Amino acid sequence: MVVVMDLSAGPEQVIAVQQRLEQCGFKIHIIRGVKRLVIGAVGDRRSVNSVGLKAMPGVEKVVPIMKPYKLVSRELKEESSLVKVKNTVIGGSSLAVIAGPCAVENREQLLTTARRVRRAGAGILRGGTFKPRTSPYSFQGLEVKGLELLAEASAETGLATVTEVVDKANLELALEYVDMVQVGARNMQNFRLLRAVGRSGKPVLLKRGLSATIEEWLMAAEYIVSEGNENVVLCERGIRTFESATRNTLDLSAVPLVKRLSHLPVIVDPSHATGDQRLVAPMARAAVAAGADGLLIEVHPEPCKALCDGPQSLTPEDFDSLMAEIRQVAAAVGRFVKGGTRSA
Amino acid sequence: MVVVMDLSAGPEQVIAVQQRLEQCGFKIHIIRGVKRLVIGAVGDRRSVNSVGLKAMPGVEKVVPIMKPYKLVSRELKEESSLVKVKNTVIGGSSLAVIAGPCAVENREQLLTTARRVRRAGAGILRGGTFKPRTSPYSFQGLEVKGLELLAEASAETGLATVTEVVDKANLELALEYVDMVQVGARNMQNFRLLRAVGRSGKPVLLKRGLSATIEEWLMAAEYIVSEGNENVVLCERGIRTFESATRNTLDLSAVPLVKRLSHLPVIVDPSHATGDQRLVAPMARAAVAAGADGLLIEVHPEPCKALCDGPQSLTPEDFDSLMAEIRQVAAAVGRFVKGGTRSA
Amino acid sequence: MVVVMDLSAGPEQVIAVQQRLEQCGFKIHIIRGVKRLVIGAVGDRRSVNSVGLKAMPGVEKVVPIMKPYKLVSRELKEESSLVKVKNTVIGGSSLAVIAGPCAVENREQLLTTARRVRRAGAGILRGGTFKPRTSPYSFQGLEVKGLELLAEASAETGLATVTEVVDKANLELALEYVDMVQVGARNMQNFRLLRAVGRSGKPVLLKRGLSATIEEWLMAAEYIVSEGNENVVLCERGIRTFESATRNTLDLSAVPLVKRLSHLPVIVDPSHATGDQRLVAPMARAAVAAGADGLLIEVHPEPCKALCDGPQSLTPEDFDSLMAEIRQVAAAVGRFVKGGTRSA
Amino acid sequence: MVVVMDLSAGPEQVIAVQQRLEQCGFKIHIIRGVKRLVIGAVGDRRSVNSVGLKAMPGVEKVVPIMKPYKLVSRELKEESSLVKVKNTVIGGSSLAVIAGPCAVENREQLLTTARRVRRAGAGILRGGTFKPRTSPYSFQGLEVKGLELLAEASAETGLATVTEVVDKANLELALEYVDMVQVGARNMQNFRLLRAVGRSGKPVLLKRGLSATIEEWLMAAEYIVSEGNENVVLCERGIRTFESATRNTLDLSAVPLVKRLSHLPVIVDPSHATGDQRLVAPMARAAVAAGADGLLIEVHPEPCKALCDGPQSLTPEDFDSLMAEIRQVAAAVGRFVKGGTRSA
Numbered sequence A, B, C, D: 001m002v003v004v005m006d007l008s009a010g011p012e013q014v015i016a017v018q019q020r021l022e023q024c025g026f027k028i029h030i031i032r033g034v035k036r037l038v039i040g041a042v043g044d045r046r047s048v049n050s051v052g053l054k055a056m057p058g059v060e061k062v063v064p065i066m067k068p069y070k071l072v073s074r075e076l077k078e079e080s081s082l083v084k085v086k087n088t089v090i091g092g093s094s095l096a097v098i099a100g101p102c103a104v105e106n107r108e109q110l111l112t113t114a115r116r117v118r119r120a121g122a123g124i125l126r127g128g129t130f131k132p133r134t135s136p137y138s139f140q141g142l143e144v145k146g147l148e149l150l151a152e153a154s155a156e157t158g159l160a161t162v163t164e165v166v167d168k169a170n171l172e173l174a175l176e177y178v179d180m181v182q183v184g185a186r187n188m189q190n191f192r193l194l195r196a197v198g199r200s201g202k203p204v205l206l207k208r209g210l211s212a213t214i215e216e217w218l219m220a221a222e223y224i225v226s227e228g229n230e231n232v233v234l235c236e237r238g239i240r241t242f243e244s245a246t247r248n249t250l251d252l253s254a255v256p257l258v259k260r261l262s263h264l265p266v267i268v269d270p271s272h273a274t275g276d277q278r279l280v281a282p283m284a285r286a287a288v289a290a291g292a293d294g295l296l297i298e299v300h301p302e303p304c305k306a307l308c309d310g311p312q313s314l315t316p317e318d319f320d321s322l323m324a325e326i327r328q329v330a331a332a333v334g335r336f337v338k339g340g341t342r343s344a
Helices: A011-023 A045-050 A107-120 A144-157 A168-177 A191-200 A214-225 A254-261 A270-274 A277-290 A316-332 B011-023 B045-050 B107-120 B144-157 B168-177 B191-200 B214-225 B254-261 B270-274 B277-289 B316-332 C011-023 C045-050 C107-120 C144-157 C168-177 C191-200 C214-225 C254-261 C270-274 C277-290 C316-332 D011-023 D045-050 D107-120 D144-157 D168-177 D191-200 D214-225 D254-261 D270-274 D277-290 D316-332
Strands: A002-005 A027-032 A037-042 A059-063 A083-085 A088-090 A096-100 A124-126 A160-164 A180-183 A204-207 A232-236 A266-268 A294-298 B002-005 B027-032 B037-042 B059-063 B083-085 B088-090 B096-100 B124-126 B160-164 B180-183 B204-207 B232-236 B266-268 B294-298 C002-005 C027-032 C037-042 C059-063 C083-085 C088-090 C096-100 C124-126 C160-164 C180-183 C204-207 C232-236 C266-268 C294-298 D002-005 D027-032 D037-042 D059-063 D083-085 D088-090 D096-100 D124-126 D160-164 D180-183 D204-207 D232-236 D266-268 D294-298
Touching (some): A027 C037, A107 A124, A107 A144, A107 A316, A144 A168, A191 A214, A214 A232, A254 A266, A254 D277, A266 A277, A270 A277, A270 A294, A316 D316, B002 B011, B027 D027, B096 B316, B107 B124, B107 B316, B144 B160, B168 B191, B191 B214, B214 B232, B214 B254, B232 B254, B254 B266, B270 B277, B270 B294, B277 B316, B277 C277, B294 B316, C002 C011, C011 C027, C011 C037, C096 C316, C124 C144, C168 C191, C214 C254, C254 C266, C254 C277, C270 C277, C270 C294, C277 C316, C294 C316, D002 D011, D011 D037, D107 D144, D107 D316, D144 D160, D160 D168, D168 D191, D191 D214, D214 D232, D214 D254, D232 D254, D270 D277
Parallel strands (some): A096 A124, A124 A160, A232 A266, A266 A294, B096 B124, B096 B294, B124 B160, B204 B232, C232 C266, D096 D124, D096 D294, D180 D204
Antiparallel strands (some): A002 A037, A027 A037, A083 A088, B002 B059, B027 B037, C002 C059, C027 C037, D002 D037
C-alpha cells in the first residue's frame, strides 16, 4: 500500500499516519518526492479496510498494491482450472456450449430445443425456471415444474443442465434437479447467495453484473471459492454503457484479461449482451476467437412466441449454422467442439 | 405501442404482425410514412412481453408508449405520498434527516452518534448490521447484536431507526427491532427481497442501483407497492459512470424528474455517492435545493477508526455545521428541518 | 511515480527498470513487499510519457503520484482566480449569470431576450452563431451576421457577450465582436483551438467534454493557461452515462471537487445537461447550493419555435422566476446576484 | 415521427400540435390509446429540429421513426462500399491491415517498422505526425518532417500511408504526402474538419468518438459524404465506460451492427481500445471473427522507448505472430489477407 500525503501535510500528520500503519502491523518506508511525501507500507492488505487511512488529516490518497482477491488469482494457481459438469469439461481445449431457452415454458418447447441443441453439439442445456424480471407483471417462471422438465430433458438427451437461482429456497430445490446453478447478473453481489452456492459444492455459472468491474466480478467468485467450492465458471454477458443500440455492450476484452488474472474458465453469452439475434452469431465467433472457454446461447423453437427474450433467441436452424461457424473459428485458434451429430 | 416495419418488409410480414397484435387484443392503426410503414397498436402494454414482436420478420423496432409502472406513478395518484416513520414524516414540507454510522460497531460508537445526530436535528438513526461487502474478508456486520443496539439507541433518544436487510432471514429479524428497512443499491433488483419487504408492510428505503435507470428504479418500487406496501421512500445514491474522481456520480437531476413521474418521496445520500467527506456538505445542500425530501448522512465519532466507509463519514461536529447550512438552504426553497436542539 | 513489479519479475527485470528510471533522472527507492517489489521513483512526472515503463517486461503497473496539471492547480496558486468579462466578475462572492438563446436567430429574437435577461439580473448574454450540429442537415448558425447582432445587443443593454468558436477562422472573427469566447463540449480536446484561444488572451468559457474526466478537463484548461491566458472559466454541462431519461447527467459533485483542485472559477449549465426546461430551475438552484460561481441558462422568447434546443429553453417569464429563486438560494450560501431591476 | 401527448393534455393542446405539424408539411394520424393520445406525423424528419414540438405544452415525448442519416445508410445503397487506398481495397473479401507506430519519431524507427509490417502482410502504414495529446507537455509530433518520412517509407516499401489530421492547415499539408487521412476519436464531431476532409476527396479513416453513439458516428460520416467524398472507412477503437481495467471498452458488436446499418467498411483498432499489448492479439482475432473489414495495429521496434503509447505497441516479432493468427481466423470466416512475404 502506498499512502500519498497532501502537499500541505505537516510533520505531525505524517507521524500520525505512520503510527497508525505500524499499529496495524505494516512496515514503513518514507519516500520524499520533489514536492510530496509518500509512505510505502508493507503488510497484509486485507486489514486496510479497518485502517481508515483515507479519512486521516493530511492524506491525499491511498493506492493499494496487492490484488484484493487471492483464491481465484492466477498468482496463487498457475494452471487453468477445469470445471466438470456431467460429461462436459469447461476450460480445456474443447469449447463448451450451453444452449436452450431463456425460460422453460412447457414440455414440448423444452424437449424440442434440447434435442436440437444436443444434435448440433451443445453439452449443457439452459432454461430459466425462477425468472428475475424487471416488471412484477412479467412471466416469472414455472418454478419446480420447470426443474422437473429440465431433469426429464436431461434424462432423455444426456445433456447436463443449468438453471438460475435467486435465493436460498430455490437453490435448495435446484440442487436436486440440475447439474450446475447460475448466479445471474443482477445477483452478482448478492453475497448471501454467493456464500450459499459456495457451500453447495455444485458447479456455478457466475455472470458478470451489468455494472461490475472485473475486480468486483473476481471478488464475487472469491466469495464462492472461499466457501470451498472451486467449480466456478465466469460468464461475460455485456456491461451497461451509454450505447443503447445494443442492449448491453459485450466487453470481450474481459475474456483475455480475466484469463490472465484468474485460473477460472470464462465463457461468453452473446444473446443477453446484444439482445438481438442478428448479432449473436458474429459475437459468438468473436468470443471464440478472443479465447473464451465456451458460449451460452439462447435457442427457442419459435422466438416470436417466446415468453421471455424472444428477440435475442436463435431458432434451432440458426443454431445449427452458428455451430458450423463456431467449429471453424475454434479450429483456427486451436480448439474444437466435442459432440454433435455430424449431420446436424 | 408503435411497431416500425423495416423498409424491406413485405405485405405478408405486415399482415403477420397485424394478426399477432389483434390476437393479443390490440386495436390496429396503420400509418404509411414516406418510406416506412408504422403500426400503432392500442391496448394493454403489460401483455407486450409475451408478444415477441421484435423477433418477427420485417419488424425494425417496437416503441412502447405507456409507462411500465402504474402504482407508483403520479398519473395514478396526483398528490405526493407521505411516509411516516415513527415521528418523522418523509415527503412533506419538512425535510427528513437520516444519520448515523455506516455500520453499527459497538454500543459506545452507536449511542454517542445517536445522541449527537438527534441533538443536531436528525429524525432517524441509520446503522448497518448485515453488511453486503465487496470482499469476503471485510467486516460483515454485528447482525442481531447490532439490531439490539439500534433498539437501545432508539429507546434512549426517541429516534426512529433504519437498517439494511439483504435476505428474508434478516428481514424477519430486523422487523422486530427497527422502524424502517433499507434495500441497498446492490439488491435493488433482488425481486424476492422486494416482494418480501412489500409483504412486511414496514416503511422501506429503496436505494437506486448503481447502474439502474430511473425506470428500473421505479419498477423496483412497483414490486414493493404491488404487494400492498405503499410506504416506499426512494433514495438516490450515485450511479456508476466513467468518472472515477468521485466514488459514484450523484445524479441529482433524478430528484426533480422522479418527483414528476412518481408520487413517492425521494431522498439523497451524498455520503455513498461521493465517498469523500469533503464533498458531503456541498452535495447535501445541492440535494435540498434540488427539491429532495430528505438526506441520508453518514456520521461516525471517529471516521478514521471506522470499520467501514470512514473516508465519507462526517464527525458529529461536521454534522452540526452541515445541519446549520441545510436549515438555511431549506428555508430558501420553502422547507424546514424539524427538531434539533437549538444550541446544536 | 511508483512502479509495481509483477510477482514473477526476475532480478534482471528489476535492474532494467531501475536503470531506465535513473537514465531519465529519477531517484530510486526499492520497497520489498510481502510478495511484490515496488519501485518508488522521485523526479519530474512530465518526462514519464517518454519512459514507456509500462511496456517493460516484468512491470505490472505504473502509478503516477504527481498531478499532471500545474498552472491551473490550487497547489500552485492558493487564492481563487477572478475572471472579469466586461462588468461581470466570475469567481467572487457575487454569482455570475450568463443567459440567452442557444442560437442567434434574428434581430428581434436576440434583442428581446437580451433586454429581458438583463432586467432579470444576467450579466452576460450568450448566443451561438457558429453551431456545431450533430446533423449536417440542421441549422448551422448565422455566422458573422449573428456576431453583429450580439454586438448590437451588447451596445444597447450593456451586457457582456459570449459565443462559441469552433475553429481559428471564426475565433478571429469572434474576437472583434464579443467579450468572451466559448470552447464547446465537443471541442474540449481540440488542442489547436485551445492553444489559439490561449494566445488570444480573451476570457474563455471552457465546457467539460461529454466524456471527459475532471483531470482531462483541467488538462484542457492547462493548454489555454500555458499559452499565457489565465482568464479561463470552467463550465460543467453534464456527462454521458447510461441514463437516458435526461439528455446528460449533470455531475454537480464536480463543482466542489474542481474548486478544491483548481483556482479557476466553475459555473454550471443546467440547460444542456438536462435538455428539459422543467429540470432547469431545480438544477440551477442545486448548482448554486453546491458552490458554483455562476450559471449558464438558455432563454428564448418562444421556445417551441427555436431553431435549436427549444425543449430546454426557458421563456423570459420562467427566467424571471428562476432568478428570484436563485437569489434566495445564493443568499443561503453567502452569495448574491448583482444587478437586475428589482421589479423584474 | 410519433408525438405522444401527456395524460393531462387538453384538446386545445392537441390541436396546437396538430396545426404546428401541418404547417411544417406533415400529414397527421391521430391514434387514441387506452389512456393516451398519440399523433403519427408523416413527412421529412430533417425539418423536425425546427419544429420544437417537445417544447409545446401537453407533449410528453417525440419519437423519431426515420433514421437521421441517409447517404451512408444501407437503405440507400444496398451493396457494400469498397474504399481503395493505393493498392489496398478496404471492404471486400480481403482483410485490410494498417500498421505502424503511434507517432513518427525518426527515420530509422519508421523505416524499420515499415519494412517489417510490409513483410508480414500490412497494406497501409500508419504514423502520427500531428499528435493531439491530453497534456500540453507531451510530445506533439514531428509535423512536416514526419510527413516526409511517411512519403519516403511509402516510396521504398510500396505501402500506402495514413496519418491523423487535426485542422485544416495540417490537412492541406497531409494531402500532399499521404494516401489517406485519419479523423481521430477526439475530432469525430469537429464538423469543420469533417467538411474539410469531405471536400478533399481523399480516403478518410473516421474513428469513433470515445463517447459517440453509433448513430452519431454515422452522422459524422454523413458530414463527409454529404460533401461528395464517399471514401469513408469507419474505425471502432473503444468507448469510454466505467471499466478501467482496459483503457477503453472495445465495442465489437458495433462491427456487425454498423455493417447492417451502413454500406461503409468498418475496421477495428484493438491497440488504442485496450491500451495493453497483451490484449491486442486476442482482440484482433475477435474483430476479424466478428466481420471487421480490417485492422489498425500499433507496431514499434522498441515499445518501451516509444514517445507515445508504448504499452500498447507490438514489436515486429509480435506482429508477425499476430498476422499468422489473423490469417487463420480470416480463413475460418471466408476472408483472406493479401500480400506479405510467405517467410514472414
